[in-house]
Amino acid sequence: MRNNKAVLPGFGLSLGYTILYLSIIVFIPLSAVFFKSIGIGWDGFIEIIQDTRILKALQLSFTTALVAALINVFLGLLLAWCLVRYHFPGKRIVDALIDLPFALPTAVAGIALTSLYAPTGWIGQFLEPHGFKVAYTSVGITLALIFIGIPFVVRTVQPILSDLETELEEASSALGANRWQTIRYVIFPIILPSLMTGFGLAFARGVGEYGSVIFIAGNQPYKTEIAPLLIISRLEEFDYAGATTIAVIMLLLSFALLLLINLLQSWATRRTGRNAT
Template sequence: MRCNVIGVSAVAAKKKKSILPGFGIGMGFTLFYLGLIVLIPLASLFLKTATLSWSEIWGIFTDQRVIASYQLSFTTAFFAALVNAIFGFLVAWVLIRYNFPGKKLIDGIVDLPFALPTAVAGIALTAIYAPNGWMGSILTNFGIQVAFTPIGISIALIFIGLPFVVRTVQPVLQELEKEVEEASVMLGANRWRTFRSVILPEVFPAVLTGFALAFARGIGEYGSVVFISGNMPMKTEIAPLLIMTKLEQYDYAGATTIAVGMLIISFVLLLFINYLQWRSSRRMISV
């Protein structure tokens, strides 16, 4: 009898700990959706690449033109994401902490890169920063060329990546209680210490998430970069453009091989960023 009571209690406890109803259907739909939209297309890349021999795959990866395109894509995406992490936080801080005329207008402008077609953004940036453009002509007088250089590519990636950081950090800043900052000041901490010890630990995971999103978007960006880059092999040719070039040459296996290389490198880098975010979150919880 006692064993039955214990068994019933265990079943009841298990039911109490069970998750919300509909988990089976929801999980099944999630796996089906991810498999159909994400995993199957990615698997086709690996299957197409597998038609090549290991020596052919290694030859593509070690080609100087491919290596140069990888270096350019990842370095400019990283630099642009880093700039967006800093200035995106500042923009989010201003929009949350201050009230001023035109605040809603500026808040709406932040989302323009989401709504604007990337090709239009690329044409606009090229027209502005070209040697005969408005900004380009001014910078040329100082010996600075933006269009058709890695600098121009970075500017295009900063343009399209800023909203990712702003919209990720904004909710965290909005939920951050000002009373905690006021208590820190009352305890004798200066503004820098309050920011470093109170505010930064709270928003750093969100900033890191925004950085990861902007970085991931920048790696695969094509439309806004293809115009301002100039597309010079070994100099300003990004990896997505090289993939398009391979496709136009009907070299599908070569294009998928370059894409698989980008996918693997991106996955490793994003996994490392997520690990840093997990560590920062655990450190914040432990404190």
């Protein structure tokens, strides 16, 4: 007879507490946003989503977040690999600096990046004469999102690389595989699920980022105005229905993209499990 007794007691109580917690912290606030946006009616909703200014802001927010997350996947993987596989002077300092965007107030990060890349900044003054402008452009927004998003990729991939046995690479080399074949067929399938997790976290953070972006963006309507700033502007104008409607659109788009990423991650995990067996 199979014993179905749980290792830890209190599953019903734990499940009830979890549902209650999620309801108070997540479900109820999100439901309030949906109900507030419904108050403007279907015609009002259509009018808002057809607003060119809103569409441009949404496009800018999601595009820069996507580009920054993709760049962070590459840079974060390189950083994690160096921290795991190599020993060099100042390694602990570099490891600590990666977590700095977590602790640093986002407004401080935005001010620092703006002071560096503004036309009169330490770096911007050398780029401006060559016609390359960073601050107050989408490039500056992407740079800010790279700064605040890279720890998500590094800290997600780093534990997987630490657990990756070097014997696998040695066995692959002994069987005649070159470096690129070892990376493609041995290392990459193992770290792919964690890479996608880091990508999803960095992308989600970038879409809703506000503090570090508004200073370097310039906030020009139709050009460098992000969707979170537009929501704040509508709230300052007491247009609560318009602000919540923009928030709902961002929520639905983010949820759809994150759901797709989770499905791809699940597929990659199952595939890796089959390959491992």
